[in-house]
Every structure is written in structure tokens, then in C-alpha cells.
Amino acid sequence: MAATVEIPKEKWTGQVREIVLGATPAEGGSRARKVIVGGESTLPFLTFEGQMPHRPVVAAEVWDIYPDDWSPILLQAWGDAVKDPAAWAKKAEEAGADIIALKLQGAHPDRGNIGAEAAKATVRRVLQATGLPLIVVGPGIAEKDNEVLVAAAEAAKGERIAIGNCEDKNYRTIVAGALAHDQLVIAKTPIDVNLAKQLNILISDMRLPLDRVLMDPTTGALGYGLEYTYSVMERLRLAALAGDGMTQQPMICTVGEEAWRTKEAKVNEGVPKAWGDWKTRGLVWEISTATALLQAGADIVVLRHPESIRLIQETIDDLMGDQQKGEG
Numbered sequence: 001m002a003a004t005v006e007i008p009k010e011k012w013t014g015q016v017r018e019i020v021l022g023a024t025p026a027e028g029g030s031r032a033r034k035v036i037v038g039g040e041s042t043l044p045f046l047t048f049e050g051q052m053p054h055r056p057v058v059a060a061e062v063w064d065i066y067p068d069d070w071s072p073i074l075l076q077a078w079g080d081a082v083k084d085p086a087a088w089a090k091k092a093e094e095a096g097a098d099i100i101a102l103k104l105q106g107a108h109p110d111r112g113n114i115g116a117e118a119a120k121a122t123v124r125r126v127l128q129a130t131g132l133p134l135i136v137v138g139p140g141i142a143e144k145d146n147e148v149l150v151a152a153a154e155a156a157k158g159e160r161i162a163i164g165n166c167e168d169k170n171y172r173t174i175v176a177g178a179l180a181h182d183q184l185v186i187a188k189t190p191i192d193v194n195l196a197k198q199l200n201i202l203i204s205d206m207r208l209p210l211d212r213v214l215m216d217p218t219t220g221a222l223g224y225g226l227e228y229t230y231s232v233m234e235r236l237r238l239a240a241l242a243g244d245g246m247t248q249q250p251m252i253c254t255v256g257e258e259a260w261r262t263k264e265a266k267v268n269e270g271v272p273k274a275w276g277d278w279k280t281r282g283l284v285w286e287i288s289t290a291t292a293l294l295q296a297g298a299d300i301v302v303l304r305h306p307e308s309i310r311l312i313q314e315t316i317d318d319l320m321g322d323q324q325k326g327e328g
Contacts, residue, residue: 007048009048009049010042010043010049011049012041012042012049012050012241012242013241013242013243014041014240014241014242014243014244014245014248015039015040015041015240015241015248016038016039016040016041016237016240016241016248016249016250016299017038017039017210017211017248017249017250018036018037018038018039018053018054018211019036019037019038019184019211019212019213019214019249019250020034020035020036020160020211021034021035021036021037021099021133021134021135021160021161021162021184022034022035022099022132022133022134022159022160022161023158023159023160027160028158029158029159029160030127030131030158030159031131031132031133031159031160032131032132033131033132033133034133034160035057035098035099035133036054037054037056037057037214037250037299037300038054038249038250038299039051039052039053039054040052040053040237040241040297041241042241043237043238043241043297044237044294044295044296044297044319045295045319045320047321050241052320054299055316055320056294056298056299056300056301056316057098057099057299057300057301058096058097058098058099058300058301058303058309058312058313058316059097059098059099059100059101059135059252059300059301059302059303060089060092060093060095060097060099060100060101060302060303060304060306060309061101061103061254061256061257061302061303061304062085062088062089062092062100062101062102062103062126063082063085063088063102063103063105063106064085064102064103064104064105064106064107064114064119064122065105065106065111065112066082066083067082067105070082070260070304071260071265071266071267071282073265073278073279073282073305074260074282074304074305077305077306077307078091078306085102085122085125085126086125086126086128086129087129089102089126089129089130089132090129090130091306092130092306092309093130093131093132095306095309095310096306096309096310096313097132097303097309098132098133099132099133099134099135099300100126100130100132100133100134100135101135101137101302102122102123102126102134102135102136102137103136103137103138103139104119104122104136104137104138104139104148104149104152105139106118106122106139107119107138107139107141107144107145107147107148108139108140108141108144109141109144111139113144114148115147115148115151116147116148116150116151117151119147119148119151119152119155120151120152120154120155121155123136123151123152123155123156124155124156127156127159133159133160133161134156134159134161134162135161135162135163135164135186135252135302136149136152136153136156136161136162136163136164137163137164137165137186138163138164138165140165142167142169142170145165145170145174146170146173146174149163149164149174149177150173150174150176150177150180153177153178153180153181153183154177154180154181156181156183157181157182157183158182159183160182160183160184161183161184162183162184162185162186162214163177163178163183163184163185163186164185164186164187164188164214164216165186165187165188165216166185166186166187166188166199166203167187167188167189167199168189168195168198168199168202171185171187171199171202171203171206172206175203175206175208176206178208178212179206179207179208183212184212184213184214185203185208185212185213185214186213186214186215186216186252187199187200187203187213187214187215187216187249188216188218189216189217189218190218191217191218191219191220191225191228191229191232192217192232193232193235193236193239193247196215196217196236196247197239197244197246197247200213200215200246200247200249201246204246210245210248210249213249214249214250214251214252214299214300215236215247215249215250215251215252216251216252216253216254217229217232217233217236217251217253219233219253219254219255219258219289219293220258221255221258221259221261221262221265221285221289222259222262222285222288222289222292223262223264224258224262226289226292226293229293229296230292230293230295230296233251233293233296233297233298234296234297236251236297237251237296237297250299250300251297251298251299251300252298252299252300252301252302253290253293253298253300253301253302254302255286255289255290255293255298255301255302255303256286256302256303256304256305256308257302257304258289259282259285259286259289259290259304260282260285260286260304260305262285264281264282264285265281265282265285265286266282282305283305283307283308283311286303286304286305286308287308287311287312287315290303290308290312290315291312291315294312294315294316294319
């Protein structure tokens with residue numbers, strides 16, 4: 001008679017916070033549905049040890065201007081939609097995205113230097129084009145981020161969007177904008193457990209509820225720091241499950257941006273023939289990076305290629321199990 005083997009289980013005392021993105025008409029917004037992330041009381045997909053009530057979700061990255069520095073593989077995949085952020089957002093929804101991640105790259109001083117009014121107009125057009133929850137990210141220049149993100153928060157009042165990035169050099173302005181217009185923020189720090197925790201403390205000190213804070217620990221792509229990223233995210237999640245209240249935020253990872261700026265994904269000139277088909281290589285880079293970071297604890301992965309969106313949704317289905325397909 002075969003002996004029964006008892007699987008050892010960890011007992012966690014902490015839990016990741018649940019965060020809601022998007023507001024339906026019943027909640028004062030106009031989104032067709034909302035997305036809930038977080039709530040885990042176990043490490044990713046180890047549901048025999050705890051609960052993972054909400055599946056990780058996929059956001060599609062959309063720019064407000066033509067992304068002329070993107071790989072031709074990406075531009076071909078989206079076609080003419082990349083010339084209009086509203087059309088692009090609509091096509092991303094059709095491709096299976098759960099969230100639209102709008103980047104106001106046109107606000108960059110070297111890319112058009114648009115101001116608050118133009119940012120508001122773009123946000124409103126994207127909201128009208130899709131029923132998905134919205135994330136709005138600035139160009140990464142603190143002064144311009146402050147200007148266009150506060151404007152975006154105002155334009156989307158009632159929609160429960162997330163604005164970012166909220167960093168140590170500008171968090172006061174971004175948090176104030178989120179407080180004034182009832183929005184969420186994305187707290188971004190450079191791949192460091194203590195810095196991530198410290199920024200969450202600073203945001204909390206400004207009286208923004210922590211159920212309105214997503215955490216971007218900054219990520220590296222396959223072959224470009226992925227292992228280090230994984231270890232930092234894993235340590236953040238372990239601290240959260242051990243009861244550290246300032247690390248219990250759902251994590252968002254900008255996978256597409258990192259994966260498609262690698263040489264392997266971005267170009268096909270001057271590379272070894274052994275690298276194989278360019279499109280396949282680029283997709284593998286994005287999908288492999290996303291899959292690894294989902295296992296590290298990512299609750300939202302931001303992707304660029306529509307085929308990656310489809311394949312990562314299928315991967316999440318497989319990891320969560322058939323009974324949770326389609327749940328938010």
C-alpha cells in the first residue's frame with residue numbers, strides 16, 4: 001500500500017491589498033467594467049497554500065503620438081491604428097487587453113512638448129473609444145509629468161484611473177493630483193526593496209489610501225537584468241505576505257517597453273543568423289519576460305505586441321486554472 005505524502009505548506013500572516021481600477025456608470029464613471037488586482041495570500045499561483053482571488057491582468061501600451069522608435073514588427077502589427085491613440089486603444093481592447101496604458105510621450109520636450117490641454121483632450125478621446133480601465137503615464141520628465149498627469153487626473157475625474165509615474169522627485173504633486181480627483185497612483189522606484197517601501201510610506205504620509213497605490217519596482221528584460229528584477233519582486237512579495245504593510249501593494253511591470261528595446265527584439269541588422277526569425281524572436285523576448293515576472297508576483301503586465309497579449313492571456317488562464325478564465 002502506497003504511503004500518503006503530505007505536502008509541506010507555508011503559513012502566511014499577510015495579504016496583498018486589493019485595488020480597483022476603473023469605475024462603471026453605477027459608480028460614477030463610464031467604464032464598461034472594472035478590474036480588481038491583488039488580494040493574494042500566497043506566492044504566485046501556489047493556491048494550495050493560500051488565496052489568489054484575482055487573476056493577473058494585461059495592459060496594452062498605447063502612445064499619444066506615433067511611436068517612430070518602435071520596432072517595425074510592432075508597427076506592422078498595429079497598422080494605421082498607431083497614428084491615432086483612440087483608434088489604437090479600441091484595437092487593443094479588441095486584441096484582448098484588460099487595461100489601456102496610455103503614455104503621454106508627446107509631452108516630452110523632444111517629442112512635441114504638449115501641455116495640459118492637449119493631454120486632457122487625448123485622455124478624453126481614449127476614454128470615449130474604449131470601455132476599459134485606464135492607466136496614464138507621463139514622458140518621464142518630472143516637470144512635464146507633473147503638468148500632464150495632473151491634467152489627465154482632472155480630465156478623467158470619476159473614472160478611477162491610475163496616473164504615473166509617481167517617483168521620489170515628484171510624488172507630492174502627483175499624489176496631490178490623485179487626491180484632488182479621486183484617482184490612483186503608480187509608485188515607481190529603481191529595483192530596490194527599501195526604496196519601494198520608503199516611497200509607499202511617503203505617499204501614505206500624504207493621506208492617499210494605500211488601496212489606491214500600485215507599485216512599479218522597475219523591471220529588466222530577458223538577458224538584461226531579469227534575474228535581479230525577479231529577486232527584488234520576490235523579496236517584496238515575501239515581505240508583504242510576512243505582514244509588512246508597506247510592501248503589500250499590487251505590482252505593475254512595463255514588460256513591453258523593456259523587452260522591445262533590447263537589441264534582440266528591436267533590430268534585425270548585424271545580428272547572427274542563428275538568432276532566427278525576427279518576429280518570433282521579438283515575441284519570445286516579450287512573452288518570456290512577462291511569464292517570468294508573473295511568476296515573481298506581477299499583478300499587471302504592460303505589453304506592446306497584440307500577439308503577446310493573446311498568448312499571455314492564455315498563459316494566465318493555464319496558471320490560474322480553467323475555473324477562473326475570464327474573471328477580473
